[in-house]
Amino acid sequence: MQPSDTLPVQIKATRKGFTLIPDRDTPFAEILTYLERRLKESREFFQRSTVALDARNRAFGTDEILQIHRVLKDHGGASLAEVRLEEDLSFWLDTRNGGSPLDSKVSKSKQQDNAPLIVKHTCRSGMQIVAPSDCLILGDVNPGAEVLAMGDIIVFGNLRGVAHAGAGGNRSAKIWALSIEPNQIRIADLVAVPPRGNKPTPKRFEIAEIQNNLIEVITI
Amino acid sequence: MAGKTIVVTSGKGGVGKTTTVANIGTVLAKKKHSVVMLDADIGLRNLDVVMGLENRIVYNLVDIIEGKCRKEQAMLRDRKLNNLFIIPAAQTREKDAVQPEQMKELCRQLAEEFDFVIIDCPAGIERGFKNAVAGAEIAIVVTTPEVSAIRDADRVIGLLEASLLKDIHLIVNRLNYRMVKKGDMMSTEDIVNLLSVPLLGVVPESEDVVISTNRGVPLVHDRGSKAGIAFQRIAARLNGESIPFDNGYGDGFLERFKRLFRG
Numbered sequence: 180m181q182p183s184d185t186l187p188v189q190i191k192a193t194r195k196g197f198t199l200i201p202d203r204d205t206p207f208a209e210i211l212t213y214l215e216r217r218l219k220e221s222r223e224f225f226q227r228s229t230v231a232l233d234a235r236n237r238a239f240g241t242d243e244i245l246q247i248h249r250v251l252k253d254h255g256g257a258s259l260a261e262v263r264l265e266e267d268l269s270f271w272l273d274t275r276n277g278g279s280p281l282d283s284k285v286s287k288s289k290q291q292d293n294a295p296l297i298v299k300h301t302c303r304s305g306m307q308i309v310a311p312s313d314c315l316i317l318g319d320v321n322p323g324a325e326v327l328a329m330g331d332i333i334v335f336g337n338l339r340g341v342a343h344a345g346a347g348g349n350r351s352a353k354i355w356a357l358s359i360e361p362n363q364i365r366i367a368d369l370v371a372v373p374p375r376g377n378k379p380t381p382k383r384f385e386i387a388e389i390q391n392n393l394i395e396v397i398t399i
Numbered sequence: 400m401a402g403k404t405i406v407v408t409s410g411k412g413g414v415g416k417t418t419t420v421a422n423i424g425t426v427l428a429k430k431k432h433s434v435v436m437l438d439a440d441i442g443l444r445n446l447d448v449v450m451g452l453e454n455r456i457v458y459n460l461v462d463i464i465e466g467k468c469r470k471e472q473a474m475l476r477d478r479k480l481n482n483l484f485i486i487p488a489a490q491t492r493e494k495d496a497v498q499p500e501q502m503k504e505l506c507r508q509l510a511e512e513f514d515f516v517i518i519d520c521p522a523g524i525e526r527g528f529k530n531a532v533a534g535a536e537i538a539i540v541v542t543t544p545e546v547s548a549i550r551d552a553d554r555v556i557g558l559l560e561a562s563l564l565k566d567i568h569l570i571v572n573r574l575n576y577r578m579v580k581k582g583d584m585m586s587t588e589d590i591v592n593l594l595s596v597p598l599l600g601v602v603p604e605s606e607d608v609v610i611s612t613n614r615g616v617p618l619v620h621d622r623g624s625k626a627g628i629a630f631q632r633i634a635a636r637l638n639g640e641s642i643p644f645d646n647g648y649g650d651g652f653l654e655r656f657k658r659l660f661r662g
């Protein structure tokens with residue numbers, strides 16, 4: 180047994196569920212493998228619990244958080260309900276383009292109003308969410324709900340309502356979700372309505388972005 | 400200790416709220432609890448009809464709130480169970496005759512005397528809805544497996560959560576297994592997945608419900624009815640009994656979930 184301060188991830192029980200505290204120097208792949216193993220070893224234990232990810236020590240990319248979400252759900256039956264971040268929330272959202280998290284943290288923190296809006300619950304029919312920058316939703320966006328963001332929209336759940344990214348006209352904005360089966364998606368000035376009929380459930384997550392003047396949904 | 404106050408609500412009309420109130424109220428009373436059912440559907444009362452008590456009404460909910468009678472005077476005792484009561488709604492008044500604060504106070508008083516206070520909510524999300532949920536600490540959301548009913552249920556759940564009523568349970572009513580199997584109807588699994596609130600039970604589509612409504616005798620008095628058994632199981636879960644979800648009763652989808660997880 181390794182001493183707890185060098186475990187890839189510490190799993191702490193709290194009053195409301197569990198908190199994951201990842202080691203700051205362990206590579207992401209190792210964290211994920213370790214987490215998966217722990218979940219498999221104690222399947223029933225995590226069933227239906229809510230989990231918080233403490234990301235204050237270590238920056239995570241959006242795709243990495245999505246992977247953690249998946250592993251928790253698939254191997255533990257648990258749901259990621261909260262991502263704890265530092266005061267300035269913007270830095271980790273930008274790491275997916277390969278830039279070092281710390282660099283983007285410095286450049287971003289000058290613009291305070293760029294912090295993403297974090298919604299910690301399911302967006303239900305009749306709700307409208309408007310975000311001045313990126314919007315991060317820890318839950319589903321149900322049919323009849325509407326999310327509008329000047330920047331990207333990231334959904335740790337199923338997107339089934341209306342999502343409008345880059346609402347100010349930014350055509351490079353993207354929509355990320357574990358599954359995209361919306362009423363309608365919009366990016367900047369383009370609108371897409373999903374094709375009729377069922378599609379197979381995706382393995383990991385999906386991204387909607389503009390390609391050749393058309394909104395395309397890509398499954399990763 | 401104060402009793403439990405439960406509102407049965409839905410958003411969309413005609414999905415089975417009144418049927419649910421009448422049946423779970425009756426089962427809980429049969430289990431020797433004292434129960435009062437409150438018809439908050441002012442202007443469109445019908446809980447009294449379902450309970451077969453229509454012709455006994457003298458006073459109603461609005462009369463209590465306006466001080467025209469004591470609450471005991473407005474309570475009608477059930478024809479079979481002497482620990483089951485209903486307070487009828489006013490047929491001739493507008494919904495704004497009542498304020499949410501007044502409902503809250505009435506429910507508080509009733510909860511001191513009764514083990515269960517069950518409130519029949521009107522359809523919609525306006526004033527009548529706000530009145531009905533004001534005094535409740537537990538909500539049961541009823542939906543049918545139709546897209547429009549589910550969408551309204553979702554809306555109502557959002558409003559309940561926003562009003563800090565977080566103890567929310569789901570009943571899927573009028574499920575037709577044959578249609579689900581053929582893929583023509585949304586399954587309970589899909590509905591629970593979308594609404595993400597815990598399931599209290601599933602009630603099959605059944606002619607028995609219509610017959611019992613017309614006779615003014617709650618279904619749960621009839622032993623053979625499948626829908627009646629479903630309501631008995633629902634009320635037992637509400638009573639804190641652990642009733643497993645079971646495929647034999649059609650609510651067994653959770654078992655399948657578990658099997659999936661065990662691999």
Ligand SMILES: Nc1ncnc2c1ncn2[C@@H]1O[C@H](COP(=O)(O)OP(=O)(O)OP(=O)(O)O)[C@@H](O)[C@H]1O
Pocket residue numbers: 409411412413414415416417418419440520521522572573574602603604605606608609612626
């Ligand atoms: N499981 C069922 N199978 C068949 N018919 C049903 C079932 N549940 C309810 N019904 C019928 O549907 C109709 C509406 O039911 P009910 O009055 O309980 O709905 P409600 O939600 O209270 O309606 P409202 O919104 O008008 O108050 C009734 O005629 C009832 O008999």
Ligand SMILES: [Mg+2]
Pocket residue numbers: 416417418440445519520
């Ligand atoms: Mg009714």
